[in-house]
Amino acid sequence: MRQAYRRILRYVPRYRGALLAGAACVVASRLLMVYAPRLLGRAVNELADGGAAAVTAAVRTGWQFLAVSAAAGVFTYFMRLLLVGASRRAARDLQRDLFAHVQKLPARFFDRTRSGDLLARLTSDIEAVRFSLGPGLMYVASTLVLFPAAVVSMLDLSGPLTFAALLPLIAIIALVRALGPSIMRRSRAVQDRMGDLSARAQESFAGARVVRAYAKEPVEIAAFERENAGLVRETLGLARTRAWLTSGLHVLGGGAEIVVLWYGGEQVIAGEVDLGYLATFMLYVGMLVWPMISVGWVVSSFQRSAAAMERIDEIFDQPPERLTLAEPAEAPTPVRGSLRVAGLTFRHAGATDDALTNVTLEVPAGTTLGLVGPVGAGKSTLLSLLTREYEPPAASIFLDEHDVTRIPLPALRAAFALVPQDAFLFSTSILENLAQAIQAPLEPEHAQAMLAVAGLERDVESLPRGLETVVGERGLQLSGGQKQRVTIARALLRDAPILVLDDCLSAVDTETEARILARLGAELARHTSIVVAHRLSTVRNADRIVVLERGVVTESGTHDDLLAAGGWYARTHAQQRLAEAWGDLA
Ligand SMILES: Nc1ncnc2c1ncn2[C@@H]1O[C@H](COP(=O)(O)OP(=O)(O)OP(=O)(O)O)[C@@H](O)[C@H]1O
Ligand SMILES: [Mg+2]
Structure with missing residues (x-):
């Protein structure tokens, strides 16, 4: 006692x-x-x-x-x-x-x-x-x-x-x-x-x-x-x-x-x-x-x-997150935003199988990587390891050639703007939700500009109180697609060197997606970006596309390379084209 x-x-x-x-x-x-x-x-x-x-x-x-x-x-x-x-x-x-x-x-x-x-x-x-x-x-x-x-x-x-x-x-x-x-x-x-x-x-x-x-x-x-x-x-x-x-x-x-x-x-x-x-x-x-x-x-x-x-x-008694996993601490300044994953194998605590096996890939600074693959392939797991949400093994992930396990957490996470797969908003105004991404006070014009990039400006105009509308538990319920787009705008406002989008256009229709992608293009080009998607049209223009199946990288290349390779990507592409054609006919 x-x-x-x-x-x-x-x-x-x-x-x-x-x-x-x-x-x-x-x-x-x-x-x-x-x-x-x-x-x-x-x-x-x-x-x-x-x-x-x-x-x-x-x-x-x-x-x-x-x-x-x-x-x-x-x-x-x-x-x-x-x-x-x-x-x-x-x-x-x-x-x-x-x-x-x-x-x-x-x-x-x-x-x-x-x-x-x-x-x-x-x-x-x-x-x-x-x-x-x-x-x-x-x-x-x-x-x-x-x-x-x-x-x-x-x-x-x-x-x-x-x-x-x-x-x-x-x-x-x-x-x-x-x-x-x-x-x-x-x-x-x-x-x-x-x-x-x-x-x-x-x-x-x-x-x-x-x-x-x-x-x-x-x-x-x-x-x-x-x-x-x-x-x-x-x-x-x-x-x-x-x-x-x-x-x-x-x-x-x-x-x-x-x-x-x-x-x-x-x-x-x-x-x-x-x-x-x-x-x-x-x-x-x-x-x-x-x-x-x-x-x-x-x-x-x-x-x-x-x-x-x-x-x-x-x-x-639960140990808090460690600032660095390995010593000595080092942080790239300024962050250029190149990422390299080298022979990464990872298993979730309590899981019986590896979620990722010997994953190797590279995202040069300023380029866009498309990450695709079946459900449960390990895409979100890979993303969560980049920011050390889960702890990756030492010397398996490098940011600007610095082992991420040596980079102090605040510095590491400051380099990323993440749109997680589950679009979570706090029950407060849209404006305050957006402000969460940044330290400085949020300029409404800036917020409007990013909402426009995320394709949400018309939706916000039709809301009863515009940006001041309270959403979530205490307020208005946004649609799944609207929520996703608010989380995209939130990440864009952060303006971090690396932009990570985890399947965040899944709840919008093809037309809206095309509109958003057209505007997002410029933003993606300004950053190092990783875009995860199930709909292959989302990643079509990426500099490089990687296919992950059951935790293993099975294909890698440009859209055209992968179509020519005739693997999972080509098959899925054909299926999705067919489905779209049916949709157009119907
Ligand atoms: N926190 C966790 N604890 C244990 N196992 C997990 C955890 N998160 C994911 N997994 C397992 O790891 C594997 C990969 O999951 P992950 O969420 O990375 O897949 P994904 O490629 O993002 O799938 P989706 O396309 O459906 O989002 C799955 O088998 C999943 O069950
Ligand atoms: Mg996922």
């Missing part, structure tokens, strides 16, 4: 001020709380003396009791404010660091992580940690002051009675030790189930259209219900164990009161203890029962948060 808190302890020093002031409030308020019952006892004793003077004295003591209690209340208020406030701010820091860490994780982490589970760790697990560290630690500190102070005060009044009142404490420690491990285990299970549940819901919402299209609502509801039932089962198990703990503690606390009343009553009758101080004792026992109960509660909340911290640590 101590191991689990290693990370969170790092956030303590920066809130030193608030924590120290809070701790001072703990000490002041608890000492005043311990002093108050003595005043009450004195008032009872003064009354027991009888007479008119007795009432005056008792009332004066009563006022003192009130003043001390009020002061204890004020300190308690500031204690909560300072300590709970510090815990909220520390949780915010933890949340921020966790989020920042996730941003730095490599693509393969996201391949095997459900975003819903990640969300649960970022929210409910962090809240569990915060709760134990804020209110939890506050109760611990409070008990640490209150308990010894009360015991000292009790010993001052009567040794034997103190001993009798504290006996049940031993039983309490035994109880907490017996139930603690089970609470810890069940807490971890609850947090895990919570992650499963939100992952399930998140995926179902993200796939809402598929769910509807295949009428899978009942299946989704049933699956959610199953996860939910799992969560309830674990939560009830945890509640049962915690209930055993709290009720056990209540019984032991009540037992302590009875022991004091019985044994203390006899002492009063025997004249060993003043009646007033028996009242003081009863107040102390009442006062100590709560910390004893809260110890159990706090222990269980610490166990719960240690489990949560473990889940948070699992993310923190």
